[in-house]
Amino acid sequence: MTLPVVAVVGRPNVGKSTLFNRVIGRRLAIVDDQPGVTRDRNFSPADWAGRHFYIVDTGGVIEDSDRPMDRLVREQAEVAIREADVLVLVTDGKEGLHPLDQKVAEMLRSSGKPVVLAVNKMDNLPRDPAHHEFWELGLGEPHAVSAGSGKGSGDLLDRIVELLPAADALPDDPTQIRVAVVGKPNVGKSSLVNRLFGEERVVVSDEAGTTRDPVDSTMAYHGRNLVFVDTAGLRRQAKVKEDLEYYSYVRTERVVRDADVCLMLIDGTQGISHQDLRIMEQAWEAGAGVVLVVNKWDLVEKDGFTADLMVKAMRERTPFLQWVPVLFASALTGQRVRKALDMVLEAEAQRQRRIDTSDVNDVLQRLVGRQPPPHSRGRPVKIRYGTQVRVAPPTFVLFSNLPREVPAHYLRYIHNGFRDAWEFTGTPIRIFFRESNTS
Structure with missing residues (x-):
């Protein structure tokens, strides 16, 4: 500091x-x-x-x-x-x-x-x-x-x-990436942060729910300032009973919404749960990049069960996980933990990625030429052109004569086509339709 x-x-x-x-x-x-x-x-x-x-x-x-x-x-x-x-x-x-x-x-x-x-x-x-x-x-x-x-x-x-000793005023930091470390209680979030920093930055205990307030810790890595926010574990809301735990729950949700990238931790010995998926979907919908860390991998009884099989099972269960990078690690031993930093940088780079308008329209025309949008009540639906309007996350606007008549399955087709062209690994992308001025 x-x-x-x-x-x-x-x-x-x-x-x-x-x-x-x-x-x-x-x-x-x-x-x-x-x-x-x-x-x-x-x-x-x-x-x-x-x-x-x-x-x-x-x-x-x-x-x-x-x-x-x-x-x-x-x-x-x-x-x-x-x-x-x-x-x-x-x-x-x-x-x-x-x-x-x-x-x-x-x-x-x-x-x-x-x-x-x-x-x-x-x-x-x-x-x-x-x-x-x-x-x-x-x-x-x-x-x-x-x-x-x-x-x-x-x-x-x-x-x-x-x-106070003399110090400069707080400058804006364009290199900063806010990283929320999220997951259910007691999956090793604080242990991961401590391992990354090489010191006891946050309290680690076998008692579940030790972390209640989000805790910020900053490190410089490859020219970027990574601000790690270690959060309280998110339980299902129905199980959040005490006022104190409810405040932690609300605070963590706010941290997820404000994050650039979420490091989602799950316990490798227990596998992925519905609650884990809900947390990741929450971060994804908020526009944050997501990196999935399967922690405690050193404790998993392999016996023919491989990382590839686990990833395949997770992605079959929830389709959006096919665009989320997965890291198998151990905060306890340090196994592959540092790789999480590179994955955070890559997710944020993809989240800030901008595609030239000419490239957007080349891909869009290929997709529409291969599979035109279905007619609506006998009227042809035309998608004329598109452009990227913002980053963090990458957001595209496509112009159509009947934007409200583009069905959800065709939007998914365009979405998957954009993914095939540019991947955008670790970040959500958003696509909106607007009415074009030409007839």
């Missing part, structure tokens, strides 16, 4: 995610009354008074807990502290000073980095003086805020910006 980093830390349920959302101006991190909701580091660009920076939301630090999840969250918070340029310790003004606040303050002081103390939930500002007791932490002036209402947040941000 070229921008300075601000890490928001503290014990559970003091309002770190609410403050994070307040700073970035949108609800990116999940907020819930249940403590321990945030498990991973959430990264987002933010700005204040003309200064740009990254803000990092961390899970609540629980000292001396032997629960594996608490230990993992604490390790993630420690990584965020190491990466940060400025630390923001969030405390709870309603509950008052807590022994764990003291321990976290000691940890932050030992980092040697500038620390801003935020006393949250001060909803009765400026009448409530409760924040003054936090001077005892020895971190300088306590900044009273109400992250929920926004009271005091401007003064807090002013102080944060004062402590």
Whole structure:
């Protein structure tokens, strides 16, 4: 990251995610009354008074807990502290000073980095003086805020910006590709991201549903900046019961819609399910490129069952999968994992591909000459010419005398003909009909 980093830390349920959302101006991190909701580091660009920076939301630090999840969250918070340029310790003004606040303050002081103390939930500002007791932490002036209402947040941000090291404003990045890592819970999404980055970027646990918020991680690869968003696992909506899990479900769907390419993971030991297909169709319909990764391939009992047979069975089940590249890999061992990066680049290249109008019409005329469109109520349907009107995904407009009378099966024929000519591997294509002005 070229921008300075601000890490928001503290014990559970003091309002770190609410403050994070307040700073970035949108609800990116999940907020819930249940403590321990945030498990991973959430990264987002933010700005204040003309200064740009990254803000990092961390899970609540629980000292001396032997629960594996608490230990993992604490390790993630420690990584965020190491990466940060400025630390923001969030405390709870309603509950008052807590022994764990003291321990976290000691940890932050030992980092040697500038620390801003935020006393949250001060909803009765400026009448409530409760924040003054936090001077005892020895971190300088306590900044009273109400992250929920926004009271005091401007003064807090002013102080944060004062402590930021010099950095350039956030530039537009034409090389960026947003990659959503999607799939059902516990298929290895976080393990794949960690393997690609060579470090524990996101929490990995045998407990299904560990990742709840989308988590962004950026790498440079062959001249492109790949922004990986590790998402919560998508379950069937009927099975999404808890409010917290529902928020994760909605957030993941939003990430899929915003992605350039989706890395769809399935568990090779279980095969592809209806839910896996639904997720891929959702990404495909949203216009994203799709790469299918069959994870845990090292654990599959082959016994005559080959990758080719599995691909054939999947494509017979769902026709659009014939245009989706498939990678058999193991996030655990690293087997063929790096190849996923090349497949992402290729899918995005195909998604941005533009075909010359002359080539479009050459192929179109060949298709129409081979198989003219059927008549409609005795009237001939003519397709006169076509052109590509946009990319991401490639979108074509074909002009006809009777555009509403072109049947669905003939649209599929044109679609398949375009695929035969240009493939467009890993990306959907869209074809629309419009009425031509000539008779």
